Amino acid sequence: MVTGSCFAERLEKHIPLNEAERRALARLEETQRKVKRGAVIQRANDIVSELFVLRHGRVMSYVILPDGSRQILRVYFPGDFIGSASTIYSKAPETLVALADSVVCPFDKKGLRVLLEEYPRVAALMFVLSQAERVALTDRLASLGRTSAKARVAAFLLDIIHRLRVMDDDITDTFDLKLTQEEIGDAIGLTSVHVNRMVRQMEAEGLIRRSNGSITLLNEKKLAEIGHYTDRYTELNLDWLPAA
Amino acid sequence: MVTGSCFAERLEKHIPLNEAERRALARLEETQRKVKRGAVIQRANDIVSELFVLRHGRVMSYVILPDGSRQILRVYFPGDFIGSASTIYSKAPETLVALADSVVCPFDKKGLRVLLEEYPRVAALMFVLSQAERVALTDRLASLGRTSAKARVAAFLLDIIHRLRVMDDDITDTFDLKLTQEEIGDAIGLTSVHVNRMVRQMEAEGLIRRSNGSITLLNEKKLAEIGHYTDRYTELNLDWLPAA
DNA sequence: CGCGAGATTGACTGAGTTCAATAATCGTGG
């Protein structure tokens, strides 16, 4: 039997839930599906009616443009709600691939409907958290549109570590990226060659350290300055939502 | 007295509403505020608790990076819900400026709470439409990260005209952009000089025509091809939402 | 008519790409 809900746990980082809400959210995670690293969870343009909560592991979403180039849209962590575009489109606009061996909990959008109908506070919360996603995306947009290669790498690394910290208090300054340099490039609009140059430069400057796949941020303050980075995950203010 | 709700009208482009829902939405637009072209509606980093429905005119949101460069995040049209980041942040992450003389309807986020609590179907609808915004942003992300200057201009123009068409059936192939070339550049991550080069090139190739501020798309098919553009506004499928 | 914002154009520069070759690492089967 499932012990708890990853998604509820995430929401409770921001606002307390009551027992009924917690139970309702846990129901979304009743079905668990293991996916191996590299496996495609959802393919762009396939007909879908499922969405997912990511329970373990790591997932990315991307699109492939007609010329073959790839834009990675987002990297997801446990507790994230993914594939939500299927709530409005019958054909998936993006591909979902596991970056590490993962566990996803699929559920039909009809299941979401029941949740939204019966737990308006959860509906409000989900609407509100989708705003946080929106702001994160606009930050990326500014990063891609208006900052240098080095700034993009810095902002990307900071974004990842901040999001990991939301769910895992143990993380201090070191984390596993689980992305190749080519994937980093596809996320921030650079070639793998240039990502490499930036990464080595930052390493040479003592901003980061690398060993195996893991990265240590040696000077977060400086990195934030270089990347024009603003943390959008810790300062959420949800007091105005209905009480539990 | 207010005749109707711009926002409700927009929602009904996607799904029918009942009388009570319509009335509740109209309440969000009870207060109307006129803003002149160029006026700042909300300033980044100011403390805010208001959000807005745009009733008439046109508004843009942007951020200014520390080096002074600007990234325009989104252009808004009548019926759009703007400034929604104030639902989670007490300090505005972005600036809102009127691109034309406009009418916005401000309301406190507490007002949103009442709406979300009492009309779960509206809450669901708002959550779901925020997904459409998200997908639009990811399309822009792919555009900025992975496509050429010409492709970005093409995609940008197509995006604007498609969004105008959602609310205004009269629009065929001509529209007023109400943006300078510098602003277009700030929206798609280019300089005004290069936007100019692309625009003239596209004009010379017979893809668009310009007169005064208005633009005519002469070959939408070709433009969509160049810009790798996908229309995300007409194919929404919301059947699974609770019935009215 | 003159002013000022925006558009246009040309010459030059440079950040990031492309191409290509080599080195390091990883996963896997024997």
Place this chain on the structure above:
DNA sequence: CCACGATTATTGAACTCAGTCAATCTCGCG
């Protein structure tokens, strides 16, 4: 546990798209 094939990382050199700088032009408006 090790060798081998396949990714992934690293580096150099040439190239190119878009940026920068700066001058000129256009047009709406007081």
